[in-house]
Structure formats: C-alpha cells, structure tokens
Amino acid sequence: MSMAILIRLAMLALLAVFLVQPEVFAPFFALFTTRGAPPIYVQSDLLSLALNHMAIVVTAVLGATVIAVGLAVLVTRPNWSEFLPLSRALANIGQTFPPIAVLALAVPAMGFGNGPTLVALFLYGLLPIFENTMTGLSNLPPTVQEAARGMGMSDRQRLWQVELPLAMPVILGGVRLSTVIAISTATIGSTVAARTLGEVIIAGLLSNNIAFILQGGLVVGAIAVLVHDGFVALERRMSRRAGQG
Amino acid sequence: MSARPSLFSRLPDKLGVLIAALVAVGTMLPLALLRANRIVPGEALPIWQALPAFQAGILIVALLICVIASIWLRVPGLRLGGAIGGVAILLVLMGQAGGYLTPAGNDLARVSPAAGFWLLLFALSLTVTDALAKMKLRPIWRILGVLLAGVGLLLLLGSGQWDDLSVLREYQVRSAAFWREAERHLLLAFGSLSAAVLIGVPLGVACFRVPRLKSAVLNLLNIVQTVPSIAVFGLLIAPLAWIAATIPGAARIGVSGIGAAPAMVALFAYSLLPVVSNTVIGLENVPGRIRDAAFGMGMTRRQAFMAVEVPLAFPVILTGIRIVLVQNIGLATIAGLIGGGGFGVFVFQGMGQTATDLILLGALPTVILATASAVLLDAVVEISESSATRTMRA
Structure with missing residues (x-):
C-alpha cells in the first residue's frame, strides 16, 4: 500500500471518529478557546449536519449533471446547434453570479432553509460540467466515429455506446470540480438557515470561538479533499478502460 | 424565386x-x-x-x-x-x-x-x-x-x-453608507488581486523553473481552496489580532483582527492558486521550438524570457487574473459577515430584517460588477491572444 493511500485512510479515519465522537478531540480544540468557552460544537449532532450537508451537495450536483450533460448532448446534435452559442454564454454568465447573492435573492422566493442553497449550488455546478461535456464530446477521435457509423449504428446507439462512454472521464472531471466547489460553498448556506456544517463555523464567528471555526473548516476541507481524490481515482480507472475498449 | x-x-x-x-x-x-x-x-x-x-x-x-x-x-x-x-x-x-x-x-x-x-x-x-x-x-x-x-x-x-422604486428608497436613506461600502468592496477585490499578482506571478515563474517547488506549492494552494471561505475569513481573525498586538507598527498600517484585514488576507489566499497555476501552465505551453529559436538567435536566458516566454504566456496569466477578479468580487460580499465591510453588509442586514429591497441593494451592484468585469476581461484576453499569436509568427 502506498504512502498516499495510507495518508488518505488515516484522514478518513480521523474524520469518521470526529463526526461520531467529537469529544475525543476536545483537548486539541481546547488549545484554541479562551475563558473556558466550549471546545466542541454540541448544539447539534455533527454527523447529522455532515450528512445533511452532503445530501444537499449530492442533490444539487446530480441535478446540475443531468441538466448540463443533457444540454451539452442536445446542442452538439446538428438539429439544435443554434442553441450552442446561447447555452455557452449562459453557463458562463451563471458562473459570475456571486453565490451569496444567489442565496440571498432565493430567500424571498423560497424561504429560509435548504432550498436557496440547493438552487445556488445547482447554478454553480452547471458550467464546469457543461464545458467538460462539450470538450469530451467534441474531441472524440473521428476514426472511432466513422467506425461506429460503418458498423451501422444509429445516432442514438452511437451516443450511448460510443460517444458518452469515451467522453466519460472528461465529464467526470467536470462533476468533480462542481462537487468540490459545492462542498465548500454549501457552508455559506447556513447564513440562510440551511442545515450544513457551515452552522459550526457561523456559531464560531458569532460567539468569537476559534475552535468552532477551525473544526468546521477542517471537517469540510477534509471531506472536499477525500471526495476530490476519490473522483481522480475513478477518472483514472475510467480512462484506462476507455483506452482499452 | x-x-x-x-x-x-x-x-x-x-x-x-x-x-x-x-x-x-x-x-x-x-x-x-x-x-x-x-x-x-x-x-x-x-x-x-x-x-x-x-x-x-x-x-x-x-x-x-x-x-x-x-x-x-x-x-x-x-x-x-x-x-x-x-x-x-x-x-x-x-x-x-x-x-x-x-x-x-x-x-x-x-x-x-x-x-x-x-x-x-x-x-x-x-x-x-x-x-x-x-x-x-x-x-x-x-x-x-x-x-x-x-x-x-x-x-x-x-x-x-x-x-420611487423600493431599492432606491433603501439607497436614499443610506447613500453615504452605500458609497463607503462600495469603495471598501472595490478595495477588497482589487487590492487582494494586485497582491496576488505581485506575489503569484513570480511564484509561478519559480514553480515553472523548479519542478519540486511546483508540486509542493500547487498542492498547498489546492488545499487552501478546499477550506470554505467563511472559515478562512474567521480563522484569520486571531492571528491578525496577535500580529497587531505584538509586532510594533503593524497596527499603525491597518493590521487588525477585525475589519478589512482578515478579509483582505483571505481573498489573497484564494486568489493565489489561479494566478500561480495559470502562470505555470502559460509558461509550460510555450512551444519548445520557439524557445530554441530564441536561444538560436543568440538571446540570453533573461532576454528569451522577457521577449518570448512572457508575451506568449501572457494570455493564460490574464485568464487567471480574470478568474480571480470575478471570484473576488463575489467573495468580498462574505466580508460583510465578519465586519469587513463591502456590499455584503447590505445583503446580511437585509437577510436579518427580511427586507428584500436591502438585499437587492447589496446584491445587484455585486452581480453587475462581476458580470461586467467578466465580459471586459474576456475581451482583453482575446486581444492579448491575437497579439501573442503575432509575436509567435514574428
């Protein structure tokens, strides 16, 4: 087993212990508190916060993946190419909207809670997935396309059996980017009462407790790093398979 | 017909x-x-x-x-x-x-x-x-x-x-605060960007020259990016307060645990990755034959760098700057949460009072600024790309 895998396993173990039994780490975080402030956030269960955090991220990224991949497939078909410039421009402009502005503006329409965060993460996830799917679908080797056509595959068969599988590693790269951004951005959702790990950080900001800010930030950072590395491993395996197939 | x-x-x-x-x-x-x-x-x-x-x-x-x-x-x-x-x-x-x-x-x-x-x-x-x-x-x-x-x-x-529209009614009762926060917002976004360019570009060049440095620096900056922004903003409060209290003169130049300083440092930390990595990618993408041709013409290492490598890598570096500017204009709103000022002040006040108009007063200028800078810098990147192509041909 390589060093890199060992470090990640250790990180995962630490993360799991912290989420289930945070009190174990109390002596460490007590180093950052002053005047006897509580070292560990106990107002709500960390594990349930983390699970809810990830549920929001996964829902938003899944939605963004379906829409962005669907849109990219659609505008790369000859009949719908007139939508290509617009969808590219829109995905680009969507990315310039600051997440906090999207959150704040979604509140009057959807109320406080998980909803506005879902919308903001969804909008933010679209561009990387869309761009990567476009790159993946337009950089396929022409010889493979020709061969598929020569074998008498229909347009639909080519899309499902040739184009999408070959583009999959690049598409996954986009999904990875969106997921990592979403994991970190979801914390801002707690300013509008979404139940995410941001709650811990904000409690720290409000009560001037560095230990809370630190544990919230570390947990979210660790999850993001682990998810990122997981995706990278998956992409490698996929592109190896695409290369053989 | x-x-x-x-x-x-x-x-x-x-x-x-x-x-x-x-x-x-x-x-x-x-x-x-x-x-x-x-x-x-x-x-x-x-x-x-x-x-x-x-x-x-x-x-x-x-x-x-x-x-x-x-x-x-x-x-x-x-x-x-x-x-x-x-x-x-x-x-x-x-x-x-x-x-x-x-x-x-x-x-x-x-x-x-x-x-x-x-x-x-x-x-x-x-x-x-x-x-x-x-x-x-x-x-x-x-x-x-x-x-x-x-x-x-x-x-x-x-x-x-x-x-007579509600957003401007909100503006009329706090126009002085609006312009003060606008100035602060721009100062945060552009100040951290300038610092990131001043430090990030030389760092990127160093990373390009020394491969071992490159993987260390890029890995570290990647990790910084995964820590959520509000946590970075918050974590900087304590060290900066400590610096202000212990290092003589630090407080006089505006370093303090609350206010703009932590926001500025956090935005700077987030800005470094795109600037450094784009500088490295830009330099790595300079075709080897062009570098050889420059040496063949008798250019010194320094001359080849200034006359060939920098102009050719410039569009990619500029793209990094575009990413950072748009990102900073958005992230600077979060400074409002830790007393750092900026348009975020109105957004968070508005959320606290459930006053949509006040949220809009903070959010609309941010969205307009971010979108306008994206369009402007995209255009400048395109201009620099065509001039880089001209350099390559010459």
Missing part, C-alpha cells in the same frame, strides 16, 4: 418560440408589488394595473414587437437592436410604475419589481445574449458595449426615473 436573402426566415426560430413563451408568461405575471411599508406582504399588480393605460399599451406593443422579431427576424443585429430597445422601455416604464403607484406624499409605501418584471428582463436578456453570441463581435466592440450599457444605467439612475 428571388435569390436575394430575405430579412425574415420562413420557419419560426426555435429559440424565438421559447422566448415568446417566456414573454407571454411574464406579461401575465404581476409587474409590480405595492406594499404599505418595507416589510409587510403586498399587493401584486399586473401590467395593466401597475401602469397608466397609455404606458401599459406601449409596453405590451414593444414586447409584441420583440417577440415577433425574435421568432421571424433573421438578422442578429436587428434582433439585438429590438431586444435592447425592449429592455430600455421595460426599465423606464418600471420606474414610471413606481411614481404612478406611490400615493402622493407617502414615504412609507414601497413599489418593487415583481416576478413578471424579472421574467421579462430575463427573456429579453436571453435574446440580447443570443444575438451577441451569434454576431461574434470583435473584442473592442464588446468593451464599448459594456461601457455604453454602464453609461445608460448611470443616465437612468441620474434621471430620477427609478427614484
């Missing part, structure tokens, strides 16, 4: 049909919301109740023209003109609805744009975006376009057309 291309297409445009549907729904939805004061729920009014009959008629006719243009008109320039005209009429008439609906002498009543207005604005902007994307304007025209749009917006604000 004549061979002359017609202005009109025979088949309806697919996008045009979509836009027509959006406009139709937008016309049915309420245009304005009238409330007795800034936080109570209000009465939603459709176009024909929000405006006097004559103006309502103008708006509906203008929308109809835009819809017809986007379905059947083939020339992108004409569609663009039509949609821009539509946006201008919609914006001016929205202001008139404010004056029309506010009872005379009533300072408490609020008129704000409602769902219909936003949907119509979205539909017309789609037409504008699509026409612009299809026209593939030269960068210089895009820059001019952004400047013109900015002048138009300032004229509209200066003319007092919108003075």
Whole structure:
C-alpha cells in the first residue's frame, strides 16, 4: 500500500471518529478557546449536519449533471446547434453570479432553509460540467466515429455506446470540480438557515470561538479533499478502460 | 424565386418560440408589488394595473414587437437592436410604475419589481445574449458595449426615473453608507488581486523553473481552496489580532483582527492558486521550438524570457487574473459577515430584517460588477491572444 493511500485512510479515519465522537478531540480544540468557552460544537449532532450537508451537495450536483450533460448532448446534435452559442454564454454568465447573492435573492422566493442553497449550488455546478461535456464530446477521435457509423449504428446507439462512454472521464472531471466547489460553498448556506456544517463555523464567528471555526473548516476541507481524490481515482480507472475498449 | 436573402426566415426560430413563451408568461405575471411599508406582504399588480393605460399599451406593443422579431427576424443585429430597445422601455416604464403607484406624499409605501418584471428582463436578456453570441463581435466592440450599457444605467439612475422604486428608497436613506461600502468592496477585490499578482506571478515563474517547488506549492494552494471561505475569513481573525498586538507598527498600517484585514488576507489566499497555476501552465505551453529559436538567435536566458516566454504566456496569466477578479468580487460580499465591510453588509442586514429591497441593494451592484468585469476581461484576453499569436509568427 502506498504512502498516499495510507495518508488518505488515516484522514478518513480521523474524520469518521470526529463526526461520531467529537469529544475525543476536545483537548486539541481546547488549545484554541479562551475563558473556558466550549471546545466542541454540541448544539447539534455533527454527523447529522455532515450528512445533511452532503445530501444537499449530492442533490444539487446530480441535478446540475443531468441538466448540463443533457444540454451539452442536445446542442452538439446538428438539429439544435443554434442553441450552442446561447447555452455557452449562459453557463458562463451563471458562473459570475456571486453565490451569496444567489442565496440571498432565493430567500424571498423560497424561504429560509435548504432550498436557496440547493438552487445556488445547482447554478454553480452547471458550467464546469457543461464545458467538460462539450470538450469530451467534441474531441472524440473521428476514426472511432466513422467506425461506429460503418458498423451501422444509429445516432442514438452511437451516443450511448460510443460517444458518452469515451467522453466519460472528461465529464467526470467536470462533476468533480462542481462537487468540490459545492462542498465548500454549501457552508455559506447556513447564513440562510440551511442545515450544513457551515452552522459550526457561523456559531464560531458569532460567539468569537476559534475552535468552532477551525473544526468546521477542517471537517469540510477534509471531506472536499477525500471526495476530490476519490473522483481522480475513478477518472483514472475510467480512462484506462476507455483506452482499452 | 428571388435569390436575394430575405430579412425574415420562413420557419419560426426555435429559440424565438421559447422566448415568446417566456414573454407571454411574464406579461401575465404581476409587474409590480405595492406594499404599505418595507416589510409587510403586498399587493401584486399586473401590467395593466401597475401602469397608466397609455404606458401599459406601449409596453405590451414593444414586447409584441420583440417577440415577433425574435421568432421571424433573421438578422442578429436587428434582433439585438429590438431586444435592447425592449429592455430600455421595460426599465423606464418600471420606474414610471413606481411614481404612478406611490400615493402622493407617502414615504412609507414601497413599489418593487415583481416576478413578471424579472421574467421579462430575463427573456429579453436571453435574446440580447443570443444575438451577441451569434454576431461574434470583435473584442473592442464588446468593451464599448459594456461601457455604453454602464453609461445608460448611470443616465437612468441620474434621471430620477427609478427614484420611487423600493431599492432606491433603501439607497436614499443610506447613500453615504452605500458609497463607503462600495469603495471598501472595490478595495477588497482589487487590492487582494494586485497582491496576488505581485506575489503569484513570480511564484509561478519559480514553480515553472523548479519542478519540486511546483508540486509542493500547487498542492498547498489546492488545499487552501478546499477550506470554505467563511472559515478562512474567521480563522484569520486571531492571528491578525496577535500580529497587531505584538509586532510594533503593524497596527499603525491597518493590521487588525477585525475589519478589512482578515478579509483582505483571505481573498489573497484564494486568489493565489489561479494566478500561480495559470502562470505555470502559460509558461509550460510555450512551444519548445520557439524557445530554441530564441536561444538560436543568440538571446540570453533573461532576454528569451522577457521577449518570448512572457508575451506568449501572457494570455493564460490574464485568464487567471480574470478568474480571480470575478471570484473576488463575489467573495468580498462574505466580508460583510465578519465586519469587513463591502456590499455584503447590505445583503446580511437585509437577510436579518427580511427586507428584500436591502438585499437587492447589496446584491445587484455585486452581480453587475462581476458580470461586467467578466465580459471586459474576456475581451482583453482575446486581444492579448491575437497579439501573442503575432509575436509567435514574428
């Protein structure tokens, strides 16, 4: 087993212990508190916060993946190419909207809670997935396309059996980017009462407790790093398979 | 049959049909919301109740023209003109609805744009975006376009057309604070960007030269990016307070645990990765044969770097700067949460008071600034790309 895998396993173990039994780490975080402030956030269960955090991220990224991949497939078909410039421009402009502005503006329409965060993460996830799917679908080797056509595959068969599988590693790269951004951005959702790990950080900001800010930030950072590395491993395996197939 | 291309297409445009549907729904939805004061729920009014009959008629006719243009008109320039005209009429008439609906002498009543207005604005902007994307304007025209749009917006604000709308009512009672926070917001976004460029570009060059440094620096910066922004903002409070208290002179130059300093350092930390990694990628992408040719011409290492490598890598570095600027304008809003100032102050105050108008006062300038800088810098990147290609040929 390589060093890199060992470090990640250790990180995962630490993360799991912290989420289930945070009190174990109390002596460490007590180093950052002053005047006897509580070292560990106990107002709500960390594990349930983390699970809810990830549920929001996964829902938003899944939605963004379906829409962005669907849109990219659609505008790369000859009949719908007139939508290509617009969808590219829109995905680009969507990315310039600051997440906090999207959150704040979604509140009057959807109320406080998980909803506005879902919308903001969804909008933010679209561009990387869309761009990567476009790159993946337009950089396929022409010889493979020709061969598929020569074998008498229909347009639909080519899309499902040739184009999408070959583009999959690049598409996954986009999904990875969106997921990592979403994991970190979801914390801002707690300013509008979404139940995410941001709650811990904000409690720290409000009560001037560095230990809370630190544990919230570390947990979210660790999850993001682990998810990122997981995706990278998956992409490698996929592109190896695409290369053989 | 004549061979002359017609202005009109025979088949309806697919996008045009979509836009027509959006406009139709937008016309049915309420245009304005009238409330007795800034936080109570209000009465939603459709176009024909929000405006006097004559103006309502103008708006509906203008929308109809835009819809017809986007379905059947083939020339992108004409569609663009039509949609821009539509946006201008919609914006001016929205202001008139404010004056029309506010009872005379009533300072408490609020008129704000409602769902219909936003949907119509979205539909017309789609037409504008699509026409612009299809026209593939030269960068210089895009820059001019952004400047013109900015002048138009300032004229509209200066003319007092919108003075009766709720967002401007919020502005009127805190105009001094608005400009103070605007200055702070720009200072945060551009100050951290300049620092990141001053440090990040040389660091990127060093990483390009020393591969071992490269993986260490890029890995570290990647990890910084995964820590959520609000945590980074918060974590910097304590070390900066410590520096201010222990290092003589630090407090005098503005270092302190609260206020702008932690926000500035956090934005700087987030800005470094795109600047460093784009500098490395830009330098790595300089073709080896061009580097060899430079040495072959008798250039020294330093000359080759300044005359060949830097100009060729410049567009990629500039792309990194574009990413950072847009990201910083957005992230600077979070400074409002830790007392760092900026437009975020209004956003968070507005969320606390459930006052949508106040949220808009903070959010709209941020969105406009971010989008305008993205369009401007994209154009500048394109200009620098074509001049880099010229360097390569020469």
